[in-house]
Every structure is written in structure tokens, then in C-alpha cells.
Amino acid sequence: MSNIKRQELTKLTEKLMKRKECHFQKHEVERLIIMFCKLTGGCHEKLDRAKFRDILHKCFCMTDDMLMDRVFRSFDTDTDNYLSHEEWVIGLSIMLHGTYEEKCNFCFVAYDLNSDGWISREEMFQLLKNSILKQVSEEDQDENIKELVEIVLKKMDRDHDSRLSLQDFKGTVKEEPLLLEVLGPCLPNKPEHNLGPYS
Structure with a gap:
């Protein structure tokens, strides 16, 4: 044992x-x-x-x-x-x-890169960098990421202060559960998990 x-x-x-x-x-x-x-x-x-x-x-x-x-x-x-x-x-x-509440808190902590209680534009930019295929120029890619950040803010920023609070995040995810991992996968995507050699 x-x-x-x-x-x-x-x-x-x-x-x-x-x-x-x-x-x-x-x-x-x-x-x-x-x-x-x-x-x-x-x-x-x-x-x-x-x-x-x-x-x-x-x-x-x-x-x-x-x-x-x-x-x-x-x-x-x-x-x-x-x-x-x-x-x-x-x-x-x-x-x-x-639970829904626990997973929202879990994801929010993961996305709050500087642990200040908010997800800022800059944090969203960093998290979304890997979600866009590489473009011809780095400048084009940065613009595409900025557009994505604006889309996320428009959808999730309920109090219109240009950043996401936990309340903004939970409210949006409650209405649209698929947005729980909008800024990147931080939860396993398989219903059954195998801890393989670790178990």
C-alpha cells in the first residue's frame, strides 16, 4: 500500500x-x-x-x-x-x-494570470495567443488576437469596465456553459480519466 x-x-x-x-x-x-x-x-x-x-x-x-x-x-x-x-x-x-460554481472559480483563477481578481485585456491577449493559426506577419496575428479579445469582452463584460470580474464570468457562463473555457482548456475534456502509471 x-x-x-x-x-x-x-x-x-x-x-x-x-x-x-x-x-x-x-x-x-x-x-x-x-x-x-x-x-x-x-x-x-x-x-x-x-x-x-x-x-x-x-x-x-x-x-x-x-x-x-x-x-x-x-x-x-x-x-x-x-x-x-x-x-x-x-x-x-x-x-x-x-459543481458549476467550483468549476467557474477554478477556471477564473487559472485565467487571472496576475491573481488580482480580474481578467484584463492583457491577460486575455496572453491566453488567446496560441488559439490563432500563425499568419504571414506577427503584426497581423496580434491584430487578430486583439479582435478576439474584443469579442470576448463584448460577450462577457457585463458591467462594461473593460475587464472580467468573477461575477461577469459566472453570469455569462451560467447563460452559455460552453464559454467556461473560452480563454483556453484548463479542464479535462474526457468523461473518463486514466491516471495510468500514477495509480
Whole structure:
């Protein structure tokens, strides 16, 4: 059972099962804690950004470096640049089985590049850079991205202050759920996920 004792595993599992953000069944939480211990060497160790990005790439087919870093930020609720076993389980729970509210918060944190509570034009520009095919000139490409940013703002900026608040984001996504990942894929797109060699 990896390097964690049954009694400790039970205690950690029960604690996590009491969290309202935990949408896993008991046996799934146990497996995720065991997986975390295998990845880090113990349940009281921390998971670093590089290993986490490797998991996102191999298990969820994520490839965008910026978005993988931002998904890490959505998991890292104490902002210490490492993930605890609790952040690992709760982050996966929200990412895979979260409520509408939880997924909106998760995506918003991922898109708020400077963590100031707003998604600005500049942040949208950075996030949308990889969504347009390369044009003949870089100048044309920048113009196309700026047009995309204006389209997103027109659709989502409900209070017309030229930036997106969490309230703007949630209100628009509630009306049009397909806009949840309008600024880039930060949630897995498959209904079933295989953590493969990590499980």
C-alpha cells in the first residue's frame, strides 16, 4: 500500500471526505492519497510543479505550458508553490467532478494570470495567443488576437469596465456553459480519466 499506514490513510481519507468540495467516493480518495504518496515519497511531502505538469500532460493531454502552470495555481490554494495531499485530492475533485460554481472559480483563477481578481485585456491577449493559426506577419496575428479579445469582452463584460470580474464570468457562463473555457482548456475534456502509471 505504498509508504502509508492503513490507520493514517483512513484518518486522512475521513478528513477529506468531510470537505464539501470532495466529490469522490471513499475508495477513490484512498487511491488518490496512495498515488500522492507514490509520487512524493510520503503523504506529508509536497508535489512540485514539474511532476504535476507531467501528470497533466500524460493523463489529461494538456500541452499548453501557460495553462498547465495556471491549473497548478488553481490547485495550490495556499500559494506555496507545492501541492499537499489535501490540495491534490480537492483540486482533482473540483477539476473532474466539481459543481458549476467550483468549476467557474477554478477556471477564473487559472485565467487571472496576475491573481488580482480580474481578467484584463492583457491577460486575455496572453491566453488567446496560441488559439490563432500563425499568419504571414506577427503584426497581423496580434491584430487578430486583439479582435478576439474584443469579442470576448463584448460577450462577457457585463458591467462594461473593460475587464472580467468573477461575477461577469459566472453570469455569462451560467447563460452559455460552453464559454467556461473560452480563454483556453484548463479542464479535462474526457468523461473518463486514466491516471495510468500514477495509480
